[in-house]
Amino acid sequence: MPKYGNIKNIVGIISGKGGVGKSTVTGIIATHLRKKGYKVGVLDADITGPSMPRFFGINEKRAQMIPIDDKNNFKFIPVETEMGIKVISMNLLTAEEAQPVIWRGPVVTGVLNQMYTDTVWDELDYLLIDMPPGTGDIALTVMQSFPIDEIVVVSTPQDMVSMIVKKVVIMAEKVGVPIRGVVENMAYIECDGCGTKMRVFSKKSAEEHADYLGLPLICELPINVDLTEALEEGKAESYVAENALYDMMFSSLY
Numbered sequence: 001m002p003k004y005g006n007i008k009n010i011v012g013i014i015s016g017k018g019g020v021g022k023s024t025v026t027g028i029i030a031t032h033l034r035k036k037g038y039k040v041g042v043l044d045a046d047i048t049g050p051s052m053p054r055f056f057g058i059n060e061k062r063a064q065m066i067p068i069d070d071k072n073n074f075k076f077i078p079v080e081t082e083m084g085i086k087v088i089s090m091n092l093l094t095a096e097e098a099q100p101v102i103w104r105g106p107v108v109t110g111v112l113n114q115m116y117t118d119t120v121w122d123e124l125d126y127l128l129i130d131m132p133p134g135t136g137d138i139a140l141t142v143m144q145s146f147p148i149d150e151i152v153v154v155s156t157p158q159d160m161v162s163m164i165v166k167k168v169v170i171m172a173e174k175v176g177v178p179i180r181g182v183v184e185n186m187a188y189i190e191c192d193g194c195g196t197k198m199r200v201f202s203k204k205s206a207e208e209h210a211d212y213l214g215l216p217l218i219c220e221l222p223i224n225v226d227l228t229e230a231l232e233e234g235k236a237e238s239y240v241a242e243n244a245l246y247d248m249m250f251s252s253l254y
């Protein structure tokens with residue numbers, strides 16, 4: 001698939017499995033980039049659990065579908081977040097958010113391709129793709145067919161030293177997409193009283209974990225109940241934008 005001339009960088013965010021906060025990290029990086037003044041788009045390709053609309057609090061909205069011929073072909077107009085990030089997701093295209101996607105693999109990858117090629121992105125400095133987790137057919141097809149420039153790996157401390165993450169790293173290497181590094185999510189809890197960082201899942205440091213994977217460590221992110229709450233209220237974007245921690249964490253990346 002050719003890359004659109006008006007999209008400068010495409011970054012895929014991957015994980016070995018679901019539930020490690022891959023979508024949250026995608027949302028944080030998107031917000032960080034937007035705050036820096038870049039034009040940012042997010043393609044929610046995690047059809048196992050499309051959650052980007054919820055992060056940005058736009059899950060009640062629907063992307064406009066504009067027919068371009070009489071053969072059921074459409075252009076999608078992405079939904080813009082409060083800060084102006086353009087988001088496209090299966091959950092913005094189906095009639096209702098809860099509607100399950102029960103299409104088979106080839107149909108799913110076809111729809112994902114369409115979400116990339118048929119969305120009116122205009123000009124973008126960065127398009128972030130929240131990738132399907134794991135090393136299944138859909139994840140592999142997306143990685144092979146999308147013109148991804150680089151990949152960011154998200155993992156929790158427990159998984160860093162398991163085959164789960166190693167496998168997805170090997171998949172990316174085989175496809176030949178450069179990996180920027182790894183984000184260790186849910187790495188610690190900070191004590192409200194004294195600010196001590198407690199590593200509840202692993203005695204080893206994030207650096208040691210990243211070394212084991214053979215990847216540079218981008219940052220480690222805490223378990224943050226305030227962010228979880230903001231997410232539930234659809235206010236994660238403004239929460240992240242107002243929290244200097246996240247700019248600090250990703251300043252080495254972008």
Ligand SMILES: [Zn+2]
Binds near residue numbers: 195
């Ligand atoms: Zn304390």
